[in-house]
Amino acid sequence: MVKFIANLESELESRLLFLSLESDKPLQRAEESMLEINNALKKLKSFVLRTKFASDSEEIDFFKNRKPLILSKLIYHNEVYRIETRKPSGGEKMIRKYYQTELIKLKEFFEENVDFYGYYRTHSTYLDHKYFIRRKLDVKLSLDSFVFESDARFSTSHDYKVAKIMANDLLEVYLNDELLKLNRQGQEQYRISTPKTKLAWTDNKTSLIELIYALQCKGSFNNGNADIKEVSAYFEAVFNIELGDVYRTYLEIKNRTSRTKFLNNLQNLLNNKMDSQDE
Secondary structure (H helix, E strand, O other), X not given: OHHHHHHHHHHHHHHHHHHHHHOOOHHHHHHHHHHHHHHHHHHHHHHHHOOXXXXXXXXXXXXXXXXXXXXXXXXXXXXXXXXXXXXXOOOHHXXXXXXXXXXXXXXXXXXXXXXXXXXHHOOOOOOHHHHOOOOOOOHHHOOOXXXXXXXXXXXXXXXXXXXXHHHHHHHHHHHHHHHHHHHHHHHHHHOOOOOOOOOOOOOOHHHHHHHHHHHHHHOOOHHHOOOHHHHHHHHHHHHOOOOOOHHHHHHHHHOOOOOOHHHHHHHHHHHHHHHHHHO
16 A cells, blocks of 8 residues: 555656646646646545455554645635736736735634644544544544545545645745746846945855844834745845745745754854853
8 A cells, every 4th residue: 555655646746747847837737737636636545445444543543644745726716826817917916916815814724723723733533533444433523514525535634634734834935926926027126235245145045044034023124014025035136145935945944853063053153252251
């Protein structure tokens, strides 16, 4: 089973990567990606229906990790397709508001499912036997109504919700990336003049993004009214550096064991310097 699923995931990733490189049109890419993912899910379902799990642990792992990983991609591309087909044809301000409204919807889903988010994000397992074993529906868990209509042979009460969480993480990156593009398009009217002395950022980009987020969170610019895109654009102009997708890097920083590694190091270095001067 493990080998079949690994091969299926690898083949799907290769196909999706090819599609992402082949087309720069979001609608076309989303549509073709959905067809590929749907075919992969059909193969996965057919395999599961004719194969018996070796143990409850194997079944839990499949419905908690393996199936949601593929299903989340289908949900994500379907949402991108929906968002792009309904995107207003107005100016930059209207499109920005539209994307921001979509981000609010993601936040609302989080708030509606905050308990399960906490369970899933903390890698808890004490309810796995109820959430990820087939035909173990517990109505006391506030189930979504569609659960009762899904194919019980290939679904549990919460495998779709895990996939939705994964998809929303991807969608959040997508929406913030689109907002960042809008910001860059409008940068021509906000050209930043750099000082005569040239300073180059020679540390890694992740460290600079960690610093930028800390300063923005502190409200160190424009009395706290500068958003992360404006601050990032300023640092890019001053240090002549391309930071790329700062929000994606921020998500990676969040998932690190030591989230504020760079800031902690700065604090230690400065304290050590002052301590040595006191001696």
